[in-house]
Amino acid sequence: MTSDAVISSENLTKKFGSFTAVDHITFEVKKGEIFGFLGANGAGKTTAMKMFCGLLRPTSGKGFVAGLDIYKESEKIKKRIGYMSQRFSLYEDLTVNENIQFYAGIYGLDRKTIRKKQHELSDKLQLTAYQNKLISSLPLGWKQKLAFSVAIVHEPDIVFLDEPTGGVDPVTRRQFWDLIYEAADAGVTVFVTTHYMDEAEYCDRISMMVDGRIEAIGSTDHLKAKYKVNSMNDVFLILARNVEI
Amino acid sequence: MRPPIDIYGISKHYEDIIALKDISFQVNKAEIFGLIGPDGAGKTSMFRILTTLLLPDTGEAYVQGYHIVKDYKKIREIIGYMPGRFSLYQDLSVEENLSLFASIFGTTIEENYELVKEIYSQIEPFKDRRAGQLSGGMKQKLALSCALIHKPEVLFLDEPTTGVDPVSRTEFWGILKNLKAYGITILVSTPYMDEANMCDNIGLIQNGEILSIDTPGKMTQDFDRDIYAIKTKHKHKFLNTLKSYENTYSVFSFGDSIHYIDVRNNVKESELISTFSKMEFPEFNIEKIKPTVEDCFMDLMKQE
Numbered sequence: 442m443t444s445d446a447v448i449s450s451e452n453l454t455k456k457f458g459s460f461t462a463v464d465h466i467t468f469e470v471k472k473g474e475i476f477g478f479l480g481a482n483g484a485g486k487t488t489a490m491k492m493f494c495g496l497l498r499p500t501s502g503k504g505f506v507a508g509l510d511i512y513k514e515s516e517k518i519k520k521r522i523g524y525m526s527q528r529f530s531l532y533e534d535l536t537v538n539e540n541i542q543f544y545a546g547i548y549g550l551d552r553k554t555i556r557k558k559q560h561e562l563s564d565k566l567q568l569t570a571y572q573n574k575l576i577s578s579l580p581l582g583w584k585q586k587l588a589f590s591v592a593i594v595h596e597p598d599i600v601f602l603d604e605p606t607g608g609v610d611p612v613t614r615r616q617f618w619d620l621i622y623e624a625a626d627a628g629v630t631v632f633v634t635t636h637y638m639d640e641a642e643y644c645d646r647i648s649m650m651v652d653g654r655i656e657a658i659g660s661t662d663h664l665k666a667k668y669k670v671n672s673m674n675d676v677f678l679i680l681a682r683n684v685e686i
Numbered sequence: 687m688r689p690p691i692d693i694y695g696i697s698k699h700y701e702d703i704i705a706l707k708d709i710s711f712q713v714n715k716a717e718i719f720g721l722i723g724p725d726g727a728g729k730t731s732m733f734r735i736l737t738t739l740l741l742p743d744t745g746e747a748y749v750q751g752y753h754i755v756k757d758y759k760k761i762r763e764i765i766g767y768m769p770g771r772f773s774l775y776q777d778l779s780v781e782e783n784l785s786l787f788a789s790i791f792g793t794t795i796e797e798n799y800e801l802v803k804e805i806y807s808q809i810e811p812f813k814d815r816r817a818g819q820l821s822g823g824m825k826q827k828l829a830l831s832c833a834l835i836h837k838p839e840v841l842f843l844d845e846p847t848t849g850v851d852p853v854s855r856t857e858f859w860g861i862l863k864n865l866k867a868y869g870i871t872i873l874v875s876t877p878y879m880d881e882a883n884m885c886d887n888i889g890l891i892q893n894g895e896i897l898s899i900d901t902p903g904k905m906t907q908d909f910d911r912d913i914y915a916i917k918t919k920h921k922h923k924f925l926n927t928l929k930s931y932e933n934t935y936s937v938f939s940f941g942d943s944i945h946y947i948d949v950r951n952n953v954k955e956s957e958l959i960s961t962f963s964k965m966e967f968p969e970f971n972i973e974k975i976k977p978t979v980e981d982c983f984m985d986l987m988k989q990e
Contacts, residue, residue: 481851483821527849581725607849608877610724610892611984615938622922636851637878639941661942673941674852681853 445472446505447599447630448493453502455488462488464653465502470599475621475631477641480650481681486634489650490601493632495519507598520548523592523600523629527607530588533577537568540576541591548595562590582613589620599630606637618643638673647673649680656680688751689714690840690871691736696745698731698894705731707894709745713873713887716866720885721875722979728894729875730770733844736873737767750839763791766838768829770845770875776818780809783817784831791836801868802831805861823854830861841865843874847881859884879980890983897986902979909977909985911935911951914958915943918970927965936988945981946972 448470455463463485470476480486491497493506495515504511507521531540538559545555563569566586576584585605593600602621606614618640625631633644641647641661648658657664657680664676691713698706706728713719721729734740736747738758747754749761774783781795784806788795799806805827812820817828826846833841843862847855859881862872874885882888882902890897890905898905918924925944928937935947948958959972 481853482823482849604849608725608845610727610987611879611980612938612987613724618939636849636855638852639939642941643939677852678856681851 446470447472447474447507448476448632449503449505450493451503453489453492453504454500455485455492455497456500461653463492463499466650466653466655468648468655468658470630470632472598472630473625473628474646475625475633475644477644477647478632478634478650479641479647479677481677484650484681485653486650487603490603490632490634493518494522494524494601520595521598523595523597524603525588525592525600525605526603527585527605531576531584531591534575536573536575537563537579537587538572540587541594544591545594550595558594562587562594566590582609582616585609586613586617586620589617589624593624593629597629599632600624602631602633604634604636606635606640614640638677641673649677651680688748690750691719691873692748693736694746696732696735696742696747698728698735698740698742704894706735706742709894709896711889711896711899713871715871716869717886718862718866718872718874718884720882720888721873721891722877722879722882722888722983723875723891724877726893727891729891730844731894732891733767733769733842733873733875737765737842738762764839766833766836766841768833768841768843768846770848774817774825774829774832777816779814779816780820780828781813783828784835787832788835793836795835798835798837801837801865802834804864805834806831823850826850826854826858830858834865837868838870840871840873843872845875845877847876847878855881879978879983882979888979890979890986892983892987892990897990898982905982906977906979909982911947911985912953913975913977913981914946914948914955914972915940915975916946916962916970916972917943918967920967920969924965924967924970927967931965933961936985938984940980945975947985 446469451467452465453463454465466489478486492499492504492511495511495518499511506518509518511518535543541559541562542555545558563572571579589605606617609617621631646658646660648655661673665671668676668679670676689712694710696706696709709732721732723729731740735742736749736754738754738761741755750764752760754761778786785795809824809827820828830846847858865872885902888902889899921939921944925937925939928934928946933949935949937944937946955972955974962970
């Protein structure tokens with residue numbers, strides 16, 4: 442493991458009975474990197490992500506997140522990471538401020554810091570007028586931006602984003618990526634899955650998972666050159682379906 | 687004679703939220719019409735009204751000539767509906783789900799097998815597996831098979847490709863194209879702008895309003911501003927610089943490039959090159975391009 446790796450795995454494997462969901466994956470993600478974790482449905486992305494988040498015990502292999510062992514230190518890992526998914530992010534029947542308070546409280550931030558964060562976030566996301574409105578009354582795009590900000594409210598080493606922009610309008614989708622860049626510039630490592638191939642281009646590096654294995658890894662320029670195609674969609678097609686372009 | 691889907695001035699509100707505002711459009715026989723827009727735009731409300739599951743506040747709509755309120759029973763017999771959320775019986779097997787849907791409509795799998803063959807044959811090896819245990823792509827194929835098994839005249843597909851990987855999405859659209867040969871009219875919704883080109887006609891929808899209706903080709907052709915794609919190694923910094931440039935009308939990241947529109951009409955490419963060269967990032971490539979449907983959508987959002 443190199444010193445600036447925030448995630449590293451060596452032959453990490455997860456089996457469910459006779460089915461191998463994640464099959465000997467070996468890779469590293471560096472500090473401050475935006476890493477795109479791509480693959481077809483059922484390729485094993487969610488299973489791998491759960492292992493890195495300390496939610497699922499691997500069958501074999503090694504894995505470290507923020508320097509912590511995913512077998513022995515999964516509870517410590519949970520304090521050092523942030524997580525956000527498209528499906529579950531915020532409590533719909535709590536207000537904007539209550540959600541911030543709730544998540545910041547769970548991560549052990551003190552009351553003064555929480556109040557400061559409530560101001561900062563509302564200001565940054567232009568939600569000041571909505572601080573006491575229920576989450577259920579906000580448009581999806583706003584919710585997703587707030588959910589991301591809440592997922593990094595405790596300044597984690599790394600944030601896991603599982604299809605964060607699904608169903609979001611094209612302008613808000615780009616504003617969301619502005620937030621990702623801002624977090625990465627502040628030193629937060631970003632681990633993101635997406636089905637939008639244009640978003641793969643916004644990552645520093647991506648990996649492509651096929652049938653539980655990492656079939657390719659590198660910058661999008663590197664991968665397009667390697668497979669001699671012009672778009673990430675074609676790279677996906679070649680790797681995920683073994684199609685000749 | 688009315689077109690298979692005929693909508694006049696449909697509006698719908700929920701408490702203080704306006705879901706649909708005076709929507710009108712038509713879908714012709716054996717056409718794929720795409721309703722394209724983000725979550726919360728009103729797509730699902732439109733589908734639920736047309737499939738007779740929800741009453742509009744105002745407006746009229748007809749499906750195959752039948753009125754959505756007065757003739758709701760008739761409409762239910764002749765349409766197939768695939769809702770956005772997975773709608774199958776999780777505890778029934780693949781085959782049980784399909785035969786249940788067939789028997790509800792008084793038919794059998796065998797009778798209309800030809801229609802679902804292309805899709806169903808891909809999941810048939812797993813026909814004894816419970817629907818709840820299928821992968822996302824397979825669930826979607828089973829749901830489409832179930833919506834088709836009674837050979838509907840009009841098919842309503844609400845976000846069939848959401849959360850599905852790009853390759854499976856392309857395959858799904860291939861299947862829809864083939865259904866046109868059976869004369870089936872298809873209304874489909876999607877949040878993925880790149881799927882617009884797979885439709886014969888599209889309606890862009892946002893905040894309950896139709897922003898534009900046309901063929902995807904015509905819509906992008908009619909885009910009346912010059913749009914430039916800029917490629918650079920310093921994409922993010924270049925983008926931020928252009929955001930504060932005085933002549934920027936709009937600038938967005940777009941995959942491996944940046945899409946830039948100038949406030950001045952007919953500004954010369956050479957002028958842009960010389961201006962941008964004086965900014966902090968001298969290494970870049972600029973090229974005038976044809977807009978995509980996503981460019982059109984973002985421009986319409988800006989005008990709103």
